[in-house]
Amino acid sequence: MVPKKVFFTKGVGIAKHELQSFELALRDAGIEKCNVVNVSSIVPPNCEIIQKQQGISLLKPGQITYAVLSRNTTNEPNRLIGAAIGVAIPKGKTSHGYISEHHSFGVSSKKLADYAEDLAATMLATTLGLEFDPDKAWDERKQEYKMSGQFVRSLSIAQTARGDKNGQWTTTIAAAVFLDGPRN
Numbered sequence: 001m002v003p004k005k006v007f008f009t010k011g012v013g014i015a016k017h018e019l020q021s022f023e024l025a026l027r028d029a030g031i032e033k034c035n036v037v038n039v040s041s042i043v044p045p046n047c048e049i050i051q052k053q054q055g056i057s058l059l060k061p062g063q064i065t066y067a068v069l070s071r072n073t074t075n076e077p078n079r080l081i082g083a084a085i086g087v088a089i090p091k092g093k094t095s096h097g098y099i100s101e102h103h104s105f106g107v108s109s110k111k112l113a114d115y116a117e118d119l120a121a122t123m124l125a126t127t128l129g130l131e132f133d134p135d136k137a138w139d140e141r142k143q144e145y146k147m148s149g150q151f152v153r154s155l156s157i158a159q160t161a162r163g164d165k166n167g168q169w170t171t172t173i174a175a176a177v178f179l180d181g182p183r184n
Contacts, residue, residue, distance in 0.1 A: 003066065003178035005048045007055030008085060010159035010174040018073055021169035025071075025159075029173055030056040034065035039178070041068060041123070043089060043097035047178075058179055066178045070101035070116075073171040074163040080106050083172040084158035086116030088124035091150050098123040099176045109160040114138050116174075117156035121145055124154075 009031060013024025026032040030052065059065065070083035082104050089097040100119035104112055118138040125132055125141075128150050132141050142154065159172040 001066075001180050002044050003047055003180055005050050005055065005058075005179040006043060007050050007052050007177050007179070008087070008155075008157045008175070009052050009056075009177060010083070010157050011172075012159055012161040013171045014161075014164050014168050016168055018075070018169040018171070021073065021171040022071070022173075025171040025173045029175060031059065031065065031067070031175065031177060033061040034059055034063050036069060036175075037064060037066050038069050039066045041099045041101070041120075043087065043099055043176075045092075045094050045096055047097075049087075049089075050179075055177055055179060068099045068101050068176040070103050070174045071171065072103035072105070072173075073169060074105075075167050075169045076163045077165050077167055079163040080160060081163065081170065081172050082107055082109060082112040082158055082160035083174040084112045084116035084156055085174040085176050086113070086118065086120035086154070086156040087176065088117070088120040088145075088154040090124060090128065098127070101174070103172075107160075109158045112160060113156040113158035116158065117154050118142075120156075121154045
């Protein structure tokens with residue numbers, strides 16, 4: 001199977017048990033009815049990025065669903081956790097792109113999203129043979145990548161949450177969910 005479509009989603013769940021908080025995060029993300037299989041980081045050539053609601057509408061209960069999944073969990077009150085997905089797509093429709101997953105503690109949603117996007121873009125840049133200075137700020141390198149003419153786009157999605165004040169489990173997820181076409 002080579003996926004034809006991908007969508008991005010995120011969620012958070014809070015519950016007495018860790019597994020239940022993960023289930024609630026999947027619900028919040030809209031992918032709880034699927035059997036999610038973790039895969040690595042390649043966006044196939046010609047894979048269309050679709051809106052979350054369109055992607056969710058194509059899912060069927062019990063479906064084996066491939067996803068790049070970032071997950072973080074805590075039962076420490078007020079601890080900031082996060083999960084993020086970054087994506088970088090090359091210009092050529094026959095080339096593959098990259099997805100990165102990252103989770104963190106104590107990092108804002110913006111910084112987490114930027115970090116994940118930077119990871120994906122850096123993986124793509126090294127594959128394309130682009131020279132870059134890894135010590136430059138992400139915003140500077142992002143502009144260089146775009147100006148190279150070899151990137152179509154990069155983006156990210158992040159979910160952060162503070163650990164439940166009463167010590168219940170809190171889980172954050174971010175996912176790139178693959179679909180293989182109209183028969184999903």
